[in-house]
Amino acid sequence: MRRLVILLVLYAVMGGVFVLGGIEAGTPTLMLFGFLILGAYSVGELVKPLGIPKIVGYLVAGVLFGPPGLGYVSKPVLAELNAVSNLAIALIAFLAGAELQMSEIKARGAAIMKMVSVELVLTFASVTAVMVALRGLLPFMAQAPMSEAIAFSMLFAAVAVVHSPAVTMALLTETRANGPVARYTLGVVLVMDVAVVLIFSLVLAAARSLVPPAGDDGGVQIGAVVWEIGGSVIVGAVLGAGIAAYLRFISRELFIFGLLVALLGAEVARILHVETLLTLLVAGFVAENAGGGRGAELRHALERAAAPVFVVFFALSGAKIDPRTVLPLWTIVVPVVLVRMAGIWSGMQLGGRWARLDPSIPQRAWMGLVSQAGVAIGLATVVADVYPERGGQLRALLLATIAINETIGPILFRLGLKRAGELTEGG
């Protein structure tokens, strides 16, 4: 109740400030940033007693205060706050990498690889099939030749197989879950994140040769893909080595240091045209495993730094969801979401059996793989850039699917952790 009152007071205060501002007022970005932190945090706390993860509350706050809702956080403000989203992605990737210890990779690596490969194949194939089957409902694919329908369906599926490291990390940080289901889910999400760069690039290259975009020579940019992956590993390893040296010899003020590292990594990755997520993931992994045992301190400091960043990141993600675009597409989105979930579930069951895991682990871990967020949105934008007209419609469909997965994914993951008995008291 107190949170609700605070939220209403916040809303009233903002309304008053906007009225007082008039035409002579300055830019509201900083104010709205603060408002978003407090507002989203309040909604997160409001939904927590209902057994819903706080990040879903942050997303709801974003929808509520964003352009489709009350409109306080307008599109230009969203664009100005994009830097915060980039920082969040970098921080999440670094944290995720720092979660991986060499001993754990040795112990679980083979099982994770088996689950990833089966899940990837099944999800990709099933989503491609359902898209081809439903092509009559899509205006841009209805009259297209089969080769084009297959190309766009594969592009859609290449984005659909992506999971969300952000949601996984945020929920693990929130619940402090650290059991086998949490560890296997994280492992699958991270490996898939690396694999998806390669898969998406290959599918895009295939789509280009099947359906050449306007003004495109249709050539496969293998060098760019190799650099994107190889360069990420090299840059990440160098960055990680620097961080490890800092941890070994200085190891002070890790909170600010961690934030700087995330910022620096993201910016360097952007300048060098390598994958931000993979770069920071590798940097986190190297820092954790070469930091002379000080990696845990940095991880704890970063978890603290990540808390407000998660709030804003998911609120901004929510603000980008437009329910008005999701509703008209429900006849396609609902089957796609269900088929994708079925693909993930069956992939994990078969992969788990192949790896001879305790069956209870894949039975719960699949629930942590439904979420989609920033990476998938980024890839959807790439599709729209390559195919401005039809890709734009495909992007709208992808965003509608991602919006559903982004909302139900955290709830499912929490349920999976709860069933596995891995939720702590506070979580």
Added chain:
Amino acid sequence: MTTPLLLILVAALAFLATHVAYEWLAKRLLIVSGAEYLILGVLLGPQVTGLFTPAAIEAFQPIAILGIGWMGITAALPLRLQRLVRIPAVHYRLALVEAIATLALVTAGAVSALHVAFEVDVAMALAPALCLGAIAVASTPAGLDVAYGDQRNDSRRRAPVLLQIEVANGMDAFLSVLAFGIMIAMMHVAAPVMIRALTTTEWVVVTLGIGAVGGTLFHLFLGNERSPDRLFISLGGAVILTSGAAAYLNLSPTLAAFVMGVILVNSLRHTGPVEEVLRGAERPLYYVLLLLAGASWAPASNVVWWLVIIHYVVLRTLAKLWGTGIVTWLNGAQSEVGLDWGRALIGQGRLTIALALDYSRRGLPYGDVIFTCAAVSVVFTEFFAARFVRSVAAPLVAPLETLSATTEAVVGTVTETMTHAIPGFLRQERGESRPDSESRSDSHSIAHSVSHSDSPSDDGAR
């Protein structure tokens, strides 16, 4: 170089400055570090190397506003009423007269200097001169912190002269922020809001209201929350919201955040964790502010400018030195605090830069001149702030320290003798039946807790 990369470098420099240079310089050379980053900012800025382009400086405005607000809220942290009421009234009397004297003298001097140098009407020069006067009142508490420890529970900080300097620092901050905030409200562009344009008084009330709502909201938000993570999120959000709202309305973020700080330190039961979060970010943000201030500084070689600046430095120094001397003599307090404690207030620092940057970024009249006055003052005085404090306080604190050491030695000797003469003396004294080692550790912890009894966080607990 890209803007984000530049931001990272700025933050990295601030980080290094805070945790390497500051501590090293402060401990070994009794120097308050910081002003050099103003110079570094100038070197990085468009005036010299051009690494900081005007567009990049503009892009950093939200961070500058946040820094300005942050300096405001941290300036309010010492103003916990429970602690303030225990301080003898004479300290407030001396501090208030000193602050008002500085405001009046520098304002009068600035009006005449602007009138003569730029040939403007006295009425036109009054508002900028009052802003300069408000900036002149501020004095840095960093000198006292570096010279005598930054914990108010440090036993050395109980000497009357140090208490006087601490009270004067707080009073200077209060008057400076208040006067500056009122002046900004006065100079507010009178655009009609709904039916009519708001009056100056109404804008002042709006500024105070933003701070009050921010403080109250935060109080409601967390109450007695102590978890650093939750505090960090909500406190950061509240300061960003308050500073951002004030800046959006073209009001003073410093005053709004200051009011918020006053409400927080007086309404929360345990202020320790909040202070820790706020203090933790204060110094890095100050260095970022200095770098941005330096980069946006555009001093002119015009002789007339330097006339105003010299005027400012001389009058401010005179006000601090003579104002305190005269008022102390009139109150007959020279035996306790000495006649020259005003020297400890000559150093200017974070609040001065925050206010001056806030003024210059608005494009108000004589913004460059006023900013240059403040920047020159910080460059020439902040380095030596700790030495100023030490030179004033050492002659008065040394005898007290000697007395304290002698008392402790006597008490120690007597206790030891009694313990030898009467076995189990300490145990009987405390009515406990534990081994000596535990008794000794208890006596230590009791002494420790007594010595910490003045800490703000403990005030609430008690």
